[in-house]
Each structure stands twice: as C-alpha cells, then as structure tokens.
Amino acid sequence: MTSRRDFFRNAGIAGAAVASAAVSRVALAAIPEPVVETTADTRGPLVPPTGRPYNPVVTLNGWTLPWRMKDGVKEFHLVAEPVVREMAPGFKVHLWGYNGQSPGPTIEVVEGDRVRIYVTNRLPERTSVHWHGQRLPNGMDGVSGLTQPAIPPGKTFVYEFVARRPGTFMYHPHADEMTQMAMGMMGFWVTHPKGRHPLIAPVDRDYVFLLNAYDIDPGSYTPKTMTMLDFNLWSWNSRVFPGIAPLVARQGDRVRIRIGNLTMTNHPIHIHGHEFEVTGTDGGPVPKGARWPEVTTDIAVGQMRQIEFIADEEGDWAMHCHKSHHTMNAMGHDVPNLIGVDQRGLAERIADLVPGYMAMGSQGMADMADMKMPLPENTLPMMTGDGPFGPLEMGGMFSVLKVRRGQKADDYTDPGWFDHPPGTVASEVDGSRVPPASSPAADSPTSSGEAHGSDAEGVEVHVRRPGVGGHGQH
Numbered sequence: 001m002t003s004r005r006d007f008f009r010n011a012g013i014a015g016a017a018v019a020s021a022a023v024s025r026v027a028l029a030a031i032p033e034p035v036v037e038t039t040a041d042t043r044g045p046l047v048p049p050t051g052r053p054y055n056p057v058v059t060l061n062g063w064t065l066p067w068r069m070k071d072g073v074k075e076f077h078l079v080a081e082p083v084v085r086e087m088a089p090g091f092k093v094h095l096w097g098y099n100g101q102s103p104g105p106t107i108e109v110v111e112g113d114r115v116r117i118y119v120t121n122r123l124p125e126r127t128s129v130h131w132h133g134q135r136l137p138n139g140m141d142g143v144s145g146l147t148q149p150a151i152p153p154g155k156t157f158v159y160e161f162v163a164r165r166p167g168t169f170m171y172h173p174h175a176d177e178m179t180q181m182a183m184g185m186m187g188f189w190v191t192h193p194k195g196r197h198p199l200i201a202p203v204d205r206d207y208v209f210l211l212n213a214y215d216i217d218p219g220s221y222t223p224k225t226m227t228m229l230d231f232n233l234w235s236w237n238s239r240v241f242p243g244i245a246p247l248v249a250r251q252g253d254r255v256r257i258r259i260g261n262l263t264m265t266n267h268p269i270h271i272h273g274h275e276f277e278v279t280g281t282d283g284g285p286v287p288k289g290a291r292w293p294e295v296t297t298d299i300a301v302g303q304m305r306q307i308e309f310i311a312d313e314e315g316d317w318a319m320h321c322h323k324s325h326h327t328m329n330a331m332g333h334d335v336p337n338l339i340g341v342d343q344r345g346l347a348e349r350i351a352d353l354v355p356g357y358m359a360m361g362s363q364g365m366a367d368m369a370d371m372k373m374p375l376p377e378n379t380l381p382m383m384t385g386d387g388p389f390g391p392l393e394m395g396g397m398f399s400v401l402k403v404r405r406g407q408k409a410d411d412y413t414d415p416g417w418f419d420h421p422p423g424t425v426a427s428e429v430d431g432s433r434v435p436p437a438s439s440p441a442a443d444s445p446t447s448s449g450e451a452h453g454s455d456a457e458g459v460e461v462h463v464r465r466p467g468v469g470g471h472g473q474h
C-alpha cells in the first residue's frame with residue numbers, strides 16, 4: 001500500500017519531472033526544428049532562401065541541411081542518431097548518421113557567415129562534432145576531452161563560429177571515432193566565397209561526396225566496426241554501385257567535384273574522357289601555377305580534393321576509384337584464383353552433396369555478373385549492374401559522368417544511356433573490315449596472308465614474336 005510519505009515522495013519526483021520537461025521544452029523552443037531526410041535520393045541544389053547568395057552544390061545521394069536566420073546568425077540543427085541507409089536498391093543497412101541519413105546533410109555557408117550549430121545526441125553513447133579543416137576558436141573544434149566535454153546521450157550542445165575561409169570541409173565525431181566513423185557518422189561542409197575570388201572559378205555544376213567504407217557480412221545489417229583494412233563495401237556517401245547516382249552535366253559545363261576521404265586507405269579517383277585539375281584541397285584553393293592536368297588523382301585518408309574540368313565530350317564516362325577491388329561489392333571476396341582450373345568433375349561431385357552448387361572462376365570472375373546466383377538476403381553480388389551493352393561487372397566506388405548536349409542548365413535528372421552516333425561504338429570485326437593483304441603484317445613469314453579476304457568465317461589471326469621476321473632483325 002502506498003504510504004503518505006511515499007505519496008509525497010512520488011509527487012515530488014513527478015513534480016520535478018514536469019519541471020525539467022518544461023525547462024527543456026522552453027530551451028528546445030529556442031532551437032531550430034531538426035529537418036530529417038528518409039531517402040537516399042539526390043536532392044537538387046538548395047538555392048539559399050535567406051542569407052547571402054551563392055551557387056549551391058549537389059550532394060550525390062544526399063541533401064543540404066536547411067537553416068534559419070536568427071539575428072544575423074545562420075542556425076542549423078544536427079541530430080546524431082541511428083539510421084537506416086539503403087546502400088543500393090534492396091540492400092539496407094543499419095548505420096549511425098545525422099538527421100535520418102548517413103552521411104549527414106551537407107552544410108553550406110558563405111565566407112564570413114556567423115554559424116550556430118545545435119547538435120543533439122540520440123546515440124546510445126557520447127559524441128562530439130569536429131569541423132574538419134575550419135579556422136575557429138579552439139573550444140569549438142569538437143575534440144571530446146581536449147576542447148570540450150563529450151555530448152552525453154540525450155543532450156544538445158551548441159557550436160558557434162565564423163566561417164572564416166572559403167573552401168571544402170567535412171564534419172565527423174571526435175569521440176569514439178573509430179566506432180562512430182565505421183558506423184557512418186560524417187558529413188560535408190562547403191564555405192562559398194563571399195564574392196569573386198581569384199582562385200575559385202564560378203562553375204555550372206558543383207558536386208560533393210565523401211568516400212567511406214564498411215565491413216558488412218552478407219546477410220547482416222550492421223558494420224563490423226573493428227575492421228581495420230579488409231572492408232567489403234567501398235562507398236560514396238554510403239552508397240555502392242549500382243546505387244550511386246550519375247553525375248550529370250550539359251556539354252560545355254564547367255564542373256567541379258569535391259571529394260573527401262574518411263576511409264582507412266587512399267583512393268585514386270579516375271575520370272574517363274576528360275582531363276581535370278585539382279583546384280583546391282582541404283587547405284584552400286590551389287595557386288594557378290601549381291595546377292596540372294591529370295585524369296586520376298589520389299585522395300589520401302583525411303584529405304579533400306576539388307577537381308575541375310570542362311565537360312566537353314558527350315557520352316557516358318566511367319568515374320571510379322582505380323583500385324580495382326574498390327569497384328567490387330561484398331559477396332564473392334576471399335575466393336581462390338581458379339583461372340585455368342577445370343572444375344567440371346569436382347562441381348558434379350560437390351553438387352551431389354550440395355544441391356545447386358555451381359563452380360565459378362575457371363575463366364575469370366565475369367561469370368559472377370552473368371549468373372544471377374541466389375544470394376543471402378541483404379547483400380550485393382561482387383560485380384553487378386547492367387549497362388546498355390550488358391553487365392558492367394562493377395560495384396563499390398563506381399559511377400558515370402553523363403555529358404549531354406541537350407541537358408538543361410538546372411536539370412540533374414538521369415538522362416538515361418548515351419545514344420552513340422552511328423559508327424562510334426567498338427564492335428566485332430567482320431570480314432569486310434579485315435585488314436587488306438597488303439598490310440605490313442602480311443610481310444611476316446609467319447603470316448601467310450591466306451586468312452585475309454572477305455570470308456569472315458575463315459579469319460585466323462597469326463601471332464608473330466618480336467624480333468622474328470618482318471623487320472629484318474635476325
């Protein structure tokens with residue numbers, strides 16, 4: 001039975017609870033409503049509705065965080081929380097992130113803006129936010145234990161500083177960093193120049209994304225956070241091919257792509273069909289005399305690079321990490337090299353024991369992309385994705401730069417596959433296009449020339465060793 005004393009004690013507790021809820025409701029009323037995104041769609045550029053104007057960026061499979069202006073201060077509200085991220089169609093994983101997604105939303109401000117960022121911690125452990133690359137008061141740097149107490153679960157902290165220099169930045173926790181970054185906690189930050197800047201060119205398209213990596217066993221939903229090197233999902237903005245949005249441009253557009261690396265290894269990012277220059281790093285714009293053309297740039301751990309080029313070649317141009325294992329997905333690694341191994345007899349014997357067993361890899365791994373083998377639930381085949389000419393045999397850090405003459409200036413929608421002009425696609429040699437008998441190869445004693453002619457059925461290619469015949473080198 002409840003005693004009178006218990007009653008008063010309980011009433012006291014209840015009263016205290018009401019009072020604290022009322023206080024926090026008042027405090028929360030001063031904080032901007034958190035905005036939450038639940039899909040992995042690429043949102044179009046957020047044209048600034050308030051504050052000073054700028055040309056907004058587009059976050060691949062992501063979005064920009066809206067803000068409110070309060071007494072001349074740009075106020076944002078980040079919520080650190082568990083999220084569900086679709087890494088590719090049909091493949092959902094349980095990550096930690098901000099405002100409903102991993103990575104968190106991109107923050108865009110203008111050089112000189114005073115910025116106030118509320119951070120609410122809905123994680124089961126403490127966290128903090130480090131504003132990677134920014135000039136700011138030391139106590140706003142977000143290193144828990146060193147520059148601030150960590151944000152306990154359930155609490156909201158506030159960061160405030162002036163965005164002093166324009167450039168490409170990111171944010172991530174500096175508390176139990178290994179776990180929290182392996183779980184997907186990170187986001188992009190762009191500070192636009194306040195006017196014309198001698199080293200920052202206006203561009204027609206400005207894309208941003210982060211390089212991240214996960215180790216998620218096929219059939220499971222949560223990353224293994226203790227993995228140091230052997231990740232099995234190499235992602236852009238927590239998406240893997242064929243889940244990564246294409247980068248779309250109108251022919252002739254000046255395109256900037258800003259990339260930050262928060263994985264545990266470097267990524268040589270490569271674009272086909274165009275040369276680009278690195279016009280900025282995490283330290284700021286690169287002086288013009290220090291830029292050079294290239295088609296691949298290595299982005300080391302913790303670095304940011306912004307690359308720029310004129311998208312003047314129409315087509316569907318591959319853009320990917322050049323580490324070939326980073327353009328592969330989870331299912332199918334840790335398989336021995338079976339090229340040249342005749343598995344037929346063995347496969348039959350195993351199939352007696354394991355119904356449905358299939359042998360793979362005797363001629364390379366392309367079988368993987370063709371066979372549509374049943375997979376454990378919630379994973380992706382190692383090589384996947386279909387293009388207009390068949391399987392792409394890709395995964396991971398791969399996307400397509402789609403350059404089109406007819407793309408509208410503000411249109412970021414996928415224009416579909418490129419319609420190649422007639423006669424511009426590599427194709428099988430037919431008899432009518434075999435080199436004539438008078439070609440230099442015909443001089444070789446090992447090339448009789450008997451296979452040449454219009455009969456495609458009879459084409460035979462002879463192989464000549466260097467230094468044997470043909471050039472008088474005996």
Ligand SMILES: [Cu+2]
Nearest residue numbers: 267321323326
């Ligand atoms: Cu890579």
